[in-house]
Amino acid sequence: MGGVLPVPAVWGGAIETLITSLAKQYSGKDGFQLTICSVYHPEAVKAAQQYPNVRFFWTHTKTVKHLLLHAIFLGVRLTTGKCIRPLQRHYNEIAQLFQDERFDLIIAEGGDTQAITEIAKGCHRDQLVNHIHIHYLPPKAIVEGYGHVIGVSEFVTRAYLKECDRPVEGHVLKNAIDVERFSQFVPEEKKRSIREKLGLTEQDFVILYVGRIMEVKGIRELMQAVIDLHDPHIKLLILGSANSGKKAFSVYERKIQKMAGDAPDKIIFTGYVDNAQVPLYAAAADVQCVPTLCEEAAPLVVLEAMAEGLPLIVTRSGGIPEYVGGDAALFVERDGIVNNLQKAILYLKEHPALRKQMAQAAQTQSRQYDESAYYRNFVRIIRSILNEN
Numbered sequence: 199m200g201g202v203l204p205v206p207a208v209w210g211g212a213i214e215t216l217i218t219s220l221a222k223q224y225s226g227k228d229g230f231q232l233t234i235c236s237v238y239h240p241e242a243v244k245a246a247q248q249y250p251n252v253r254f255f256w257t258h259t260k261t262v263k264h265l266l267l268h269a270i271f272l273g274v275r276l277t278t279g280k281c282i283r284p285l286q287r288h289y290n291e292i293a294q295l296f297q298d299e300r301f302d303l304i305i306a307e308g309g310d311t312q313a314i315t316e317i318a319k320g321c322h323r324d325q326l327v328n329h330i331h332i333h334y335l336p337p338k339a340i341v342e343g344y345g346h347v348i349g350v351s352e353f354v355t356r357a358y359l360k361e362c363d364r365p366v367e368g369h370v371l372k373n374a375i376d377v378e379r380f381s382q383f384v385p386e387e388k389k390r391s392i393r394e395k396l397g398l399t400e401q402d403f404v405i406l407y408v409g410r411i412m413e414v415k416g417i418r419e420l421m422q423a424v425i426d427l428h429d430p431h432i433k434l435l436i437l438g439s440a441n442s443g444k445k446a447f448s449v450y451e452r453k454i455q456k457m458a459g460d461a462p463d464k465i466i467f468t469g470y471v472d473n474a475q476v477p478l479y480a481a482a483a484d485v486q487c488v489p490t491l492c493e494e495a496a497p498l499v500v501l502e503a504m505a506e507g508l509p510l511i512v513t514r515s516g517g518i519p520e521y522v523g524g525d526a527a528l529f530v531e532r533d534g535i536v537n538n539l540q541k542a543i544l545y546l547k548e549h550p551a552l553r554k555q556m557a558q559a560a561q562t563q564s565r566q567y568d569e570s571a572y573y574r575n576f577v578r579i580i581r582s583i584l585n586e587n
Contacts, residue, residue, distance in 0.1 A: 204242035223573035315343030351517025374572030380505035406483035416489030509556035
């Protein structure tokens with residue numbers, strides 16, 4: 199079960215997209231029944247018809263009854279500081295489902311993970327699985343409630359288990375993408391056309407950044423690296439916003455936009471771009487950079503870039519080295535990142551043959567992260583947990 203966004207992922211969302219990929223692959227022949235709890239959305243209900251073997255349980259968070267229960271939840275929290283999570287929107291309906299039925303295994307996919315432990319009172323902790331998608335150090339209540347954790351990388355799984363003072367079984371399920379969609383062929387004529395629309399020439403060396411405009415993502419440092427190089431043909435193409443397409447008022451984003459405005463000949467700032475359109479912009483780039491400053495669990499943008507056949511410049515952060523090998527990426531240290539990024543950019547600009555080799559290696563590596571492999575690994579983990587129980 200996920201959080202506030204619907205599944206199938208008609209509104210996007212990385213976790214929701216991963217859950218949708220499980221629904222795509224599920225056939226009902228793997229020895230278990232898959233039930234997905236999702237907030238109701240008419241587009242999601244329509245999309246769910248593509249997956250007749252999956253059972254969807256829809257929560258209607260805007261009905262009078264459940265809004266009233268949620269109002270009580272908010273009132274109690276405001277006046278006493280206590281959270282009666284079975285009254286919380288979305289979870290108050292799932293609580294009733296848990297009372298009416300007994301599930302062998304419950305997997306929390308983001309959202310309020312503590313709420314799951316409180317509404318699944320009839321379940322033993324070995325029946326509860328916390329699937330973590332971020333670098334996350336669990337509070338005691340979570341450790342007490344979940345007997346299993348699935349991490350998106352060895353890095354985040356180890357970090358989680360290190361905080362546990364009770365036995366918790368750890369598993370690793372590497373993320374996945376629709377490799378075929380991101381590796382679509384774009385003709386040279388189309389690439390030239392995209393570049394022309396963006397004001398780029400054939401002589402320009404284009405670095406692509408895709409992601410949210412947040413301080414921990416290192417976008418300001420990347421921009422500074424490009425601006426300070428003083429090479430008129432090195433350009434930075436930025437795809438993203440602070441709030442995934444919604445109008446944002448991030449102070450940091452305004453600073454970034456000002457930097458872009460002060461260097462219009464170096465920085466191309468598109469704002470939010472729908473994920474389906476990203477491969478077209480990627481076709482106009484020479485390399486992609488993921489300059490994250492934080493401990494990334496396993497950013498999907500790395501997998502997407504690999505499938506698109508782009509050489510990568512990445513920071514040595516969190517789970518990233520588990521996903522991309524050195525023959526497909528240049529790794530830079532976060533200490534002295536601006537100077538390190540400049541060296542990596544210049545090195546790749548000056549070695550086109552190497553870029554071609556890296557691009558081929560990236561696409562080869564990306565195939566191990568397709569949705570069918572993700573589903574097979576998911577089934578393996580689920581069977582392992584069920585057998586242990």
